[in-house]
Amino acid sequence: MTIQQWHNEDSSSTEQQATILIVDDEELIRDLCEKALKQYRILKADSCSEALWLYKNERPDLILSDVMMPGGTGIDLLRRVKEIDPHAVVIIMTGFAEKEIVLNALKEGADDFISKPLNLLQLRTAVEKALVKKRLREELASLKQMDRLKSNFLSLISHKLRTPITSISLFLQNIQRGYCDPNDPLFMQNAQMIYDEASYLGRLVADLLAFSQVMVGNVGLNLEMCDLNDIVTEVLHKSREAQNKPGIELDFDKQKVPLVHIDRSKISFALQQIIDNAYKFSKDEGQISIAFKNSEDKVSIIVYDSGIGIPREEIAKVFEKFYQIDPDNTGQVRGFGLGLFYAREFVRQNGGSISLDSEPGLGTAVTVTLPLQ
Numbered sequence: 001m002t003i004q005q006w007h008n009e010d011s012s013s014t015e016q017q018a019t020i021l022i023v024d025d026e027e028l029i030r031d032l033c034e035k036a037l038k039q040y041r042i043l044k045a046d047s048c049s050e051a052l053w054l055y056k057n058e059r060p061d062l063i064l065s066d067v068m069m070p071g072g073t074g075i076d077l078l079r080r081v082k083e084i085d086p087h088a089v090v091i092i093m094t095g096f097a098e099k100e101i102v103l104n105a106l107k108e109g110a111d112d113f114i115s116k117p118l119n120l121l122q123l124r125t126a127v128e129k130a131l132v133k134k135r136l137r138e139e140l141a142s143l144k145q146m147d148r149l150k151s152n153f154l155s156l157i158s159h160k161l162r163t164p165i166t167s168i169s170l171f172l173q174n175i176q177r178g179y180c181d182p183n184d185p186l187f188m189q190n191a192q193m194i195y196d197e198a199s200y201l202g203r204l205v206a207d208l209l210a211f212s213q214v215m216v217g218n219v220g221l222n223l224e225m226c227d228l229n230d231i232v233t234e235v236l237h238k239s240r241e242a243q244n245k246p247g248i249e250l251d252f253d254k255q256k257v258p259l260v261h262i263d264r265s266k267i268s269f270a271l272q273q274i275i276d277n278a279y280k281f282s283k284d285e286g287q288i289s290i291a292f293k294n295s296e297d298k299v300s301i302i303v304y305d306s307g308i309g310i311p312r313e314e315i316a317k318v319f320e321k322f323y324q325i326d327p328d329n330t331g332q333v334r335g336f337g338l339g340l341f342y343a344r345e346f347v348r349q350n351g352g353s354i355s356l357d358s359e360p361g362l363g364t365a366v367t368v369t370l371p372l373q
Helices: 027-036 048-058 074-084 099-107 120-176 185-216 228-238 240-244 264-280 339-349
Strands: 004-006 019-023 041-045 062-066 090-094 112-115 223-226 248-251 260-263 286-294 298-305 353-359 363-371
Touching: 019 027, 019 048, 027 041, 027 120, 041 048, 048 062, 048 074, 062 074, 062 120, 074 090, 074 099, 090 120, 112 120, 120 185, 223 228, 223 264, 228 264, 228 298, 240 264, 260 264, 260 363, 264 286, 264 298, 264 339, 264 363, 339 353
Parallel strands: 019 041, 019 062, 062 090, 090 112, 248 286
Antiparallel strands: 004 041, 223 260, 286 298, 298 363, 353 363
């Protein structure tokens, strides 16, 4: 059977419709459910295999499935769907009152049951209740995730601030107790170290303010036509990491690239994180190159460094919040582990993609691809 989809053309609601997947081998039942649930976007399937394909490709908000079908039961479908997403919402329709069927469905995580022959009022009520429960469950999961992120962030900030503050405090205590001789070369070395720590604290506070502005302003896009050459030039000029490593050779020449319709501030932020990381994870001497690659419908910016590289098993994690590469296992990696997370988020908001390829000891290449249309 050809996959059938139905869209509610007459709905005047501006809210996005929930999508319901109706699974039954009887066309009459599928059509009856469709008419009863006309306020929703409807997908229909007549078998377990077809329903599973639809679920993987469409991710409906709710599945309404019969139990007895050729090629696999509704319980089989329930089990497979829950393996893909444990939070999927599934209502089972059955004309059988066997206790074993109900227990099996409950064991596999069914959210509700509807008896056949169908009571249309009961059907609509069950679907509405299940969708409300799904929304509440998602909101609760989101709140828990936010609590975990806040806890992790506060812990990270405390850890980042503790070391420089402790160093500064100990140095000042030694001065207060008269343990330091200003004429001792070691005193000047320690004074320089404390100055560096104080400067680092200043940069941390500046980064915190920058990320707070990013998080607060992470809504909508302010699109304009931009020259990527100008953005890269500006980013390089502002990069503190680049200024701290004058021994690194930069290979970047302006190239003729099409203008792109993007949010300049967000793409600038993304490229700033990538270029800063290229310098940050390079030794005092090395090479960084920035190049463009054009095609008919997109343009790519490739940032390559000859730095320490990233182990294969770490690559997938570098875009996660608060995750940081610590090649020397010092526990003192500077920064908050948020740069690449927001870099990817902003590139995606602009319709683009970001990828990373790296080998330990051989360097890293990061590619940002943006659409021309």
